Amino acid sequence: MKVLKAEGLKKVYGKKVKTVAVDGFSYEFMPGKSYAVVGPSGSGKTTLLYLLAGIEVPDVGRVIYGDIALFSMGDDGRARFRADHFAFVFQQFYLIPYLSALDNVSMGLYLKTGKTDPKRAREILKTLGITDPSKKPYEYSGGEQQRIAIARALITDPEVIFADEPTGNLDSKNSATIFKVLTGIAVEGRTVIVATHDLDLASTCDVVLHLKDGRLVNT
Amino acid sequence: MFLLKVVFLSIKHHLLRFLLAIIGLAISITSLVYLMSFGEGARSLIQKNVRAFNLQILVLPPGQALSAQPILPRQLADSVRALGVGKVYAVLRLPYTGGFPPKAVGVVFGKDFSSSMHFLADYSIGKGRDLTDSTRREAVVGSVMARTAGWKIGDTVFIGTGKYVIVGIAKAGSPIVDNAIIVPLNLLMEDMGTERILAVAVAPPPERSEEVVKLLKKSFPNYSVQTSEDLMRLARSFVAIGDAIRFGLSSIALFVTAVFLFAIMAITVQERRWEFSVLRALGATRWFIFRLVVVQAVAVSLIGWAFGVLLGWGLVEVSGKVMVRVFGLDLLEMSAGILLLSLSVAIVVGFVGSVLPAVSAMRINVREGLGR
Numbered sequence: 001m002k003v004l005k006a007e008g009l010k011k012v013y014g015k016k017v018k019t020v021a022v023d024g025f026s027y028e029f030m031p032g033k034s035y036a037v038v039g040p041s042g043s044g045k046t047t048l049l050y051l052l053a054g055i056e057v058p059d060v061g062r063v064i065y066g067d068i069a070l071f072s073m074g075d076d077g078r079a080r081f082r083a084d085h086f087a088f089v090f091q092q093f094y095l096i097p098y099l100s101a102l103d104n105v106s107m108g109l110y111l112k113t114g115k116t117d118p119k120r121a122r123e124i125l126k127t128l129g130i131t132d133p134s135k136k137p138y139e140y141s142g143g144e145q146q147r148i149a150i151a152r153a154l155i156t157d158p159e160v161i162f163a164d165e166p167t168g169n170l171d172s173k174n175s176a177t178i179f180k181v182l183t184g185i186a187v188e189g190r191t192v193i194v195a196t197h198d199l200d201l202a203s204t205c206d207v208v209l210h211l212k213d214g215r216l217v218n219t
Numbered sequence: 220m221f222l223l224k225v226v227f228l229s230i231k232h233h234l235l236r237f238l239l240a241i242i243g244l245a246i247s248i249t250s251l252v253y254l255m256s257f258g259e260g261a262r263s264l265i266q267k268n269v270r271a272f273n274l275q276i277l278v279l280p281p282g283q284a285l286s287a288q289p290i291l292p293r294q295l296a297d298s299v300r301a302l303g304v305g306k307v308y309a310v311l312r313l314p315y316t317g318g319f320p321p322k323a324v325g326v327v328f329g330k331d332f333s334s335s336m337h338f339l340a341d342y343s344i345g346k347g348r349d350l351t352d353s354t355r356r357e358a359v360v361g362s363v364m365a366r367t368a369g370w371k372i373g374d375t376v377f378i379g380t381g382k383y384v385i386v387g388i389a390k391a392g393s394p395i396v397d398n399a400i401i402v403p404l405n406l407l408m409e410d411m412g413t414e415r416i417l418a419v420a421v422a423p424p425p426e427r428s429e430e431v432v433k434l435l436k437k438s439f440p441n442y443s444v445q446t447s448e449d450l451m452r453l454a455r456s457f458v459a460i461g462d463a464i465r466f467g468l469s470s471i472a473l474f475v476t477a478v479f480l481f482a483i484m485a486i487t488v489q490e491r492r493w494e495f496s497v498l499r500a501l502g503a504t505r506w507f508i509f510r511l512v513v514v515q516a517v518a519v520s521l522i523g524w525a526f527g528v529l530l531g532w533g534l535v536e537v538s539g540k541v542m543v544r545v546f547g548l549d550l551l552e553m554s555a556g557i558l559l560l561s562l563s564v565a566i567v568v569g570f571v572g573s574v575l576p577a578v579s580a581m582r583i584n585v586r587e588g589l590g591r
Contacts, residue, residue, distance in 0.1 A: 056585075111501050
């Protein structure tokens with residue numbers, strides 16, 4: 001069981017006008033738990049997720065997963081590391097429009113292993129309530145599209161799942177379903193970190209982290 | 220395989236845009252295939268023509284590789300024959316254009332009755348009979364000449380100041396025989412008002428070839444002695460120059476297509492920034508993104524290549540048939556070499572047209588690409 005540790009993360013954007021997105025964030029994310037990162041718009045939730053996933057490079061600080069410091073690796077090294085250990089779910093679903101639901105899910109595994117496993121992809125989709133995976137993303141509802149995106153994340157059997165406002169484009173019923181799925185994933189031993197505005201849904205997670213101006217204000 | 224599936228589904232998704240690139244490539248490849256088939260046809264024709272003659276060695280005027288004007292004395296053939304070098308034939312030919320507007324285009328050959336061989340290798344009589352007497356004004360015509368000019372046995376052919384009665388039609392064989400008119404050599408010289416010939420052809424026994432070449436060069440130092448290999452080499456070098464010029468012309472169209480493909484790929488990459496960013500966030504390496512863009516462009520090129528080759532091939536076949544009908548010559552020919560050349564060119568165009576957009580795609584900042 002690996003711990004995802006952030007140590008004094010700081011990220012500043014802009015050259016002339018500087019905006020501090022994350023300011024001295026330190027925390028340890030434990031496996032088997034779900035975390036909600038909440039805060040108003042511009043509080044640095046998305047930046048924090050990108051830093052923890054190794055997508056963005058911090059100006060100061062480091063991220064350690066197990067005993068590996070993410071930023072000791074190069075860009076492609078971190079990409080491979082992400083494919084092997086992490087997964088991402090986005091607010092806008094970001095499903096590839098010309099691929100079927102099945103192929104979108106398969107893409108997740110292909111990036112990790114260079115192979116696909118349609119049978120396993122179908123099973124995961126079915127578990128998430130998608131029984132006909134042959135359709136293109138636009139043929140599904142918003143809730144279904146987000147469940148396909150979650151299936152794309154799950155097929156790689158990730159240890160940490162990052163979800164950036166996963167319910168931002170969904171109605172309350174679908175939002176509740178998605179949160180139930182995500183918190184359920186954590187029960188299986190994975191670490192789930194969700195950035196959200198919705199305090200009600202955030203409260204269903206094991207831990208709620210409050211960000212303000214890029215700083216962790218309380219848990 | 221999954222990568223290729225993704226690439227082809229993406230092409231299908233942006234079909235209209237890629238269709239323009241495919242059409243551009245197809246046209247460029249068609250022109251490449253068509254123009255290069257001229258060289259291939261010419262090479263093949265030269266080979267067939269050299270094989271169509273019963274010769275291994277030609278004695279020609281000094282300093283000349285291929286003779287155009289009859290300037291050698293007729294007696295040279297007798298002098299060569301006297302060396303005992305094998306079968307010897309005095310060569311005289313002239314171009315023939317019959318009718319107005321011209322209906323039949325071919326070559327008139329003089330038959331050397333003093334030689335024991337026929338100058339044309341595939342020559343045999345299909346209808347009527349062969350020439351039997353060097354003093355009779357008779358002619359044998361090739362099957363294509365007979366068909367295009369509408370000649371039949373008993374008709375009269377006018378060559379220069381002379382007229383000949385057709386006594387035979389040669390059996391269809393090589394393009395040279397099919398487009399030939401054969402008349403007695405001495406009468407042809409008389410009609411042309413010349414005492415001279417173009418060349419002396421020698422067919423030595425195969426085992427004596429090298430020895431005969433040396434003997435001829437020693438015996439006739441003032442003349443040029445060429446073997447059929449020398450002629451082939453020379454002709455091929457002319458064709459190669461033509462190939463280079465034709466390839467240069469095709470390259471202009473291909474360059475424009477590469478620029479066009481570059482523009483399309485650059486727009487596509489710009490539009491798909493979010494898609495590449497998502498893939499990067501999910502764990503795709505920069506190299507994977509580079510490969511995705513380049514493979515897509517090469518796939519578009521290959522589709523264009525396939526259409527271009529089919530179109531070019533069809534054009535070569537149709538034009539070839541028209542050329543045979545009009546000129547009696549098949550100057551166009553497809554070959555595996557042309558297919559491979561055009562395939563390589565298509566791949567290079569795909570790569571060149573996509574490498575910069577691919578580099579730009581692999582450098583996309585994920586956060587910016589996702590608009591966050």
